[in-house]
Amino acid sequence: MGRRLGFTAVGATLALTLAACGGEGAGGSGGAGSGDSDDLTIGVSMPTQTSERWIADGENVQEQLEAEGYEVDLQYANDDIPTQSQQIDQMITEGADILIIAAIDGTALAGQLENAAANDIPVISYDRLIRDSENVDFYVTFDNFEVGVAQGTALLRGLGLQNEDGSPGTATGPFNIELFAGSLDDNNAFFFFNGAMSVLQPLIDNGTLVVKSGQTDIEQAAILRWQQETAQRRMEDLLTSTYNDGSRVDGVLSPYDGLSRGIITALENAGYGPTIDAANPMPIVTGQDAEIASVKLIQDGVQSSTIFKDTRLLAEQAVIAASAFAEGDEPEANDTETYDNGVKVVPSYLLPVVTVFADDIQAELIDTGYWTAEEVEAGQAD
Numbered sequence: 001m002g003r004r005l006g007f008t009a010v011g012a013t014l015a016l017t018l019a020a021c022g023g024e025g026a027g028g029s030g031g032a033g034s035g036d037s038d039d040l041t042i043g044v045s046m047p048t049q050t051s052e053r054w055i056a057d058g059e060n061v062q063e064q065l066e067a068e069g070y071e072v073d074l075q076y077a078n079d080d081i082p083t084q085s086q087q088i089d090q091m092i093t094e095g096a097d098i099l100i101i102a103a104i105d106g107t108a109l110a111g112q113l114e115n116a117a118a119n120d121i122p123v124i125s126y127d128r129l130i131r132d133s134e135n136v137d138f139y140v141t142f143d144n145f146e147v148g149v150a151q152g153t154a155l156l157r158g159l160g161l162q163n164e165d166g167s168p169g170t171a172t173g174p175f176n177i178e179l180f181a182g183s184l185d186d187n188n189a190f191f192f193f194n195g196a197m198s199v200l201q202p203l204i205d206n207g208t209l210v211v212k213s214g215q216t217d218i219e220q221a222a223i224l225r226w227q228q229e230t231a232q233r234r235m236e237d238l239l240t241s242t243y244n245d246g247s248r249v250d251g252v253l254s255p256y257d258g259l260s261r262g263i264i265t266a267l268e269n270a271g272y273g274p275t276i277d278a279a280n281p282m283p284i285v286t287g288q289d290a291e292i293a294s295v296k297l298i299q300d301g302v303q304s305s306t307i308f309k310d311t312r313l314l315a316e317q318a319v320i321a322a323s324a325f326a327e328g329d330e331p332e333a334n335d336t337e338t339y340d341n342g343v344k345v346v347p348s349y350l351l352p353v354v355t356v357f358a359d360d361i362q363a364e365l366i367d368t369g370y371w372t373a374e375e376v377e378a379g380q381a382d
């Protein structure tokens with residue numbers, strides 16, 4: 001981190017920024033129009049370092065911004081809402097010209113954004129939509145409803161109900177499944193769940209899929225802060241409450257690889273597996289983010305699939321948006337309808353997503369340089 005420009009010293013940045021802005025307010029896209037990236041500082045606020053995807057996001061955004069000549073103030077908030085609020089306040093005080101924020105709790109930053117707006121600082125919502133604020137200027141993300149559709153579809157494929165080309169598979173069911181969702185303070189969780197249910201609900205309605213616990217509401221399925229341990233505990237509870245009669249769970253909708261690993265641990269402890277092909281097969285478990293530990297599990301036939309979202313491309317879009325603001329322009333959106341944050345529809349740039357089964361690891365993750373073959377083999381990043 002901080003590779004290209006060795007200094008992130010706050011005082012120096014502040015002095016530069018104030019000089020650039022002629023002392024009018026603390027920074028401000030007012031600088032807009034100058035287009036001189038060397039004088040601009042971009043505050044990048046990321047939720048946590050416990051998930052490798054956010055580490056990669058932070059590094060990618062930082063590297064790409066620095067390559068364009070911007071100063072970068074990158075902060076991680078340990079999944080703690082007051083920490084994130086305080087870090088953003090500090091970025092504003094220290095003269096950030098543009099903010100890129102991946103929120104922990106998308107509803108908790110309205111105050112910070114008001115402060116940013118008062119200082120003419122454009123705000124780019126990164127991956128997760130910041131809600132209940134008119135001061136979100138742009139949103140860069142993946143097509144989150146499509147992520148959910150892809151997860152629901154991957155569950156059907158894993159169960160043999162559907163073929164890769166969308167035609168009906170050889171399996172007929174009925175299959176017992178359980179549903180997991182993300183953190184309810186993350187707007188994405190609803191898009192993922194709704195997208196998945198758009199695929200699964202018709203098969204639940206016709207009896208092909210049975211949610212044996214009866215827990216089909218997102219509130220019942222949700223895992224606060226996307227915590228792996230919480231997911232493990234909920235899966236353990238489901239196994240005890242619902243599957244202690246000799247019945248088995250055949251599939252689990254999981255919206256994120258970290259949750260998938262917790263779910264798989266609970267299933268392993270209950271005697272499932274070790275793989276999808278075992279005598280007492282591991283249920284079909286979906287995922288998201290192509291985290292390296294999960295890619296290894298997919299390669300080994302333990303986890304069935306994940307959804308790959310290339311964070312390098314997301315970082316690139318964030319940088320393109322930031323550069324547009326720096327030049328006094330509006331970034332180009334490819335969606336101006338979907339992301340209503342409760343106050344306004346935020347112009348968005350949505351990226352496509354890729355489903356990854358074991359057979360896709362080489363082409364999608366290794367050939368594209370996202371992970372090396374060695375990293376996949378080891379199950380950890382270099």
Ligand code: GAL
Nearest residue numbers: 051053128186188226256289
């Ligand atoms: C979501 C994000 C997912 C996953 C999850 C847990 O907001 O879109 O890709 O990373 O958070 O971190």
